[in-house]
Ligand SMILES: Nc1ncnc2c1ncn2[C@@H]1O[C@H](COP(=O)(O)OP(=O)(O)O)[C@@H](O)[C@H]1O
């Protein structure tokens with residue numbers, strides 16, 4: 001008896017929480033989002049699911065008859081393969097080094113752009129040029145510049161040496177090309193962060209006795225930390241999928257290939273859909289893990305975040 | 312503890328704007344000095360030059376006799392409180408207050424002791440571990456004060472520190488700032504655009520206008536002996552009433568009627584080489600209901616437009632027929648007060664009458680004024696012709 005009684009009461013109380021207007025508004029909100037959400041699902045969700053499905057099969061276009069569901073066998077194959085781990089190591093190396101350099105240079109450029117008083121527009125436009133050039137085009141010009149005997153940079157720094165055919169110098173050139181290309185993007189994101197730091201705060205720090213460097217480290221950086229994290233996240237995700245520069249500069253020779261290169265070689269050149277898809281799924285998981293870690297750090301460090309509001 | 316001297320200090324911004332021009336101020340050790348003036352008159356610029364946050368274009372700034380024009384803010388040993396409080400959002404209240412001490416490499420124990428002491432004085436002890444974002448406006452203001460006092464600087468600079476508080480809190484904090492300054496005895500320069508704050512807080516007040524110092528003096532002195540029309544109109548609330556007047560054969564003819572000058576005023580005016588056409592200024596409290604005064608020589612009759620009874624006294628507003636006084640200073644004051652376009656027919660005057668007055672809204676009243684309290688100004692340059700300071 002009590003059960004049948006308190007149920008409607010509870011439900012009515014629940015309904016009271018949301019007025020009719022609120023409910024209609026919420027419904028409208030869902031309806032307005034729906035088309036975009038559906039398109040997103042179609043263009044991103046479907047390929048992901050399909051890749052996962054392919055990665056669970058033996059499926060080589062050269063031997064289509066042998067197509068067969070084999071569970072996680074492909075994953076075992078890839079994850080026990082030393083070439084995969086070599087590519088993974090190279091990718092991680094390129095990612096960490098190039099993002100670190102980009103952060104430092106991007107910050108310096110952001111500060112210059114933020115502080116410039118004269119010809120601000122011109123400075124910003126010039127700084128953005130590398131980012132506006134198609135990566136492959138830029139990569140080719142780097143390749144010509146570093147080609148033995150004919151390239152001006154090769155002539156200048158290492159006459160007679162074929163840098164692009166040696167592993168360490170080649171990786172250095174790949175990182176250089178990556179850095180050159182994306183520092184402006186980094187700087188732009190960081191400049192938005194610099195704008196978040198009120199002038200008064202820096203003036204107060206000056207009055208409190210901070211030197212320029214102390215102001216930067218103790219006030220500017222902590223206050224713009226959310227912007228720095230976003231910039232790092234974007235760049236790390238991007239850098240981990242590095243492909244064009246390597247493809248043009250070395251084509252992965254001398255063990256300079258990234259995981260994306262490996263995937264390309266298996267999927268497109270080797271026509272092995274099963275192994276190729278497995279690698280794409282692994283890259284996807286790695287990228288998702290990076291994003292997850294960043295957002296975890298984010299959630300605990302961002303000012304005004306959940307843990308601060310609790311107090 | 313410090314004596315601060317501004318010697319012909321001038322500031323011209325890179326864009327050519329002359330923000331502060333030839334300012335001479337001597338601030339004594341331990342003094343509480345107020346810079347007051349309408350917004351844009353160069354108060355913050357002056358303060359920032361003392362702080363070292365803005366370069367001095369011309370002139371010299373001396374602290375304790377030493378030229379400090381070229382010294383960086385951190386080497387001047389001056390603390391500043393900002394209108395926005397400028398608290399570090401990523402630090403707790405304790406860390407905010409400790410920040411200057413940490414930078415000065417003070418040892419941990421002393422830091423904690425000084426921060427606790429300041430927190431106790433400012434009643435912040437139970438908030439020490441909170442972040443600024445979670446504090447009320449008044450608490451944030453106190454943290455900003457705390458950060459300034461922990462390191463025992465030579466001087467405090469405060470730029471409109473109470474402007475972001477609501478009216479009631481502002482009055483409370485005004486008292487505490489004043490008490491705190493007395494207790495610490497530290498030289499303080501305080502910027503405000505609010506004349507009430509200026510009058511109640513400072514030992515001395517500097518009135519500024521358009522980058523120039525208009526007058527420096529104690530609040531009472533500025534009130535009684537304004538050097539010019541601008542100071543007269545800026546200091547005092549409600550402000551002084553201004554009417555056009557003509558000086559002729561030893562008397563003054565005004566919209567309130569003609570009356571002879573008192574001997575004291577006649578002497579001053581003769582010494583000042585006064586023009587014929589002048590502006591007469593009279594403060595609201597120098598009027599009274601004629602029925603309550605004996606020997607009423609100077610009276611006029613007018614209809615009470617509005618009557619505000621404050622209990623202790625009554626404010627009666629009248630409209631006086633005829634022209635209104637005009638001058639650049641008065642226009643600027645009206646613009647600053649936001650009443651520039653309220654001019655209708657005749658001049659508005661405000662009077663403060665005793666509570667015993669029988670004044671009634673909409674009925675005529677005989678009003679007396681104290682002819683010896685009249686101040687006369689030159690409409691051309693605004694100088695006070697009856698100035699005896
Ligand atoms: N950074 C600046 N560059 C150019 N002009 C400025 C700058 N800061 C202030 N000014 C100008 O200087 C004058 C005084 O400003 P300020 O000292 O801020 O006035 P106040 O604090 O009295 O309101 C104003 O006319 C203002 O426009």
Ligand SMILES: [Mg+2]
Nearest residue numbers: 354355356470
């Ligand atoms: Mg100001």
